[in-house]
Amino acid sequence: MRILFIGVGEACDENYPNTSILLMAPNDNGHDKTLLLDCGFSAVHAFWKYVSDPELLDLVWISHFHGDHFMGLPLLFLRMWEMGRNKPLVIVGQRGLKDVVERAMELAYPGFMNRFRFELTFYEVEPGEEKSICGFRWNFAETEHSRCNLSVAIETPHGKVFYSGDGKPTNESATLASGATLMIHEAFHVMPKVPGHGTVSGVISIAKDFEIENIALVHVQRDVRRWKQLQIRKMLDKSGINAWLPQPGDTLEFD
Numbered sequence: 001m002r003i004l005f006i007g008v009g010e011a012c013d014e015n016y017p018n019t020s021i022l023l024m025a026p027n028d029n030g031h032d033k034t035l036l037l038d039c040g041f042s043a044v045h046a047f048w049k050y051v052s053d054p055e056l057l058d059l060v061w062i063s064h065f066h067g068d069h070f071m072g073l074p075l076l077f078l079r080m081w082e083m084g085r086n087k088p089l090v091i092v093g094q095r096g097l098k099d100v101v102e103r104a105m106e107l108a109y110p111g112f113m114n115r116f117r118f119e120l121t122f123y124e125v126e127p128g129e130e131k132s133i134c135g136f137r138w139n140f141a142e143t144e145h146s147r148c149n150l151s152v153a154i155e156t157p158h159g160k161v162f163y164s165g166d167g168k169p170t171n172e173s174a175t176l177a178s179g180a181t182l183m184i185h186e187a188f189h190v191m192p193k194v195p196g197h198g199t200v201s202g203v204i205s206i207a208k209d210f211e212i213e214n215i216a217l218v219h220v221q222r223d224v225r226r227w228k229q230l231q232i233r234k235m236l237d238k239s240g241i242n243a244w245l246p247q248p249g250d251t252l253e254f255d
């Protein structure tokens, strides 16, 4: 499977597009699928730098309803329509997803949804449940954030990918990440005790406690990234685990 970091930024970062990850993997039936994890304001423009086929994407996961995680959807859909997409698209997220996405689309481009030639299928999921969607096994757990945020674990034949969305890890989300081939986690700050967000030190200790092979830190606060990047890289190097602070456009591959 292949992971492409389209964006790794937080909401207000002028240099880094909002955190958004493209996951390309075969599903349980051996069919190659492409999944987008979150689609914020600035992620959608970055997405089209890497993707030229309007039908490449099979599914979009939305972790929560903050703009830097879902407000790119209207423009994503609009451009898919403009480029002639016919293939259905699956959208997965927490309860209320369909209503929120349809309202956002109607505010951004009134009436356009009626013109789409592709079908949108929504799956609204609950923390703690297990689902089979698009030929993958999915599990969900809530993190501690200012809005309800679901972290997600997606099992593929090539390994398990965990993505935190936003939020401080909880017992449930750390357990969900257990044994992951790759944990992609937000690390808004460096040290512990930041309400509602993950930290570099917190993510490293979870990776050690829950036997996670590889970690990638995203959604780093813009001033922290600017002034403490060296400190973060030293912490990751010293951690003894495979750890990345990816840049937009970076890819990771696992067999």
Ligand SMILES: [Zn+2]
Binding pocket: 010, 011, 066, 068, 069, 166, 219
């Ligand atoms: Zn965010």
Ligand SMILES: [Zn+2]
Binding pocket: 064, 066, 145, 166
């Ligand atoms: Zn958020």
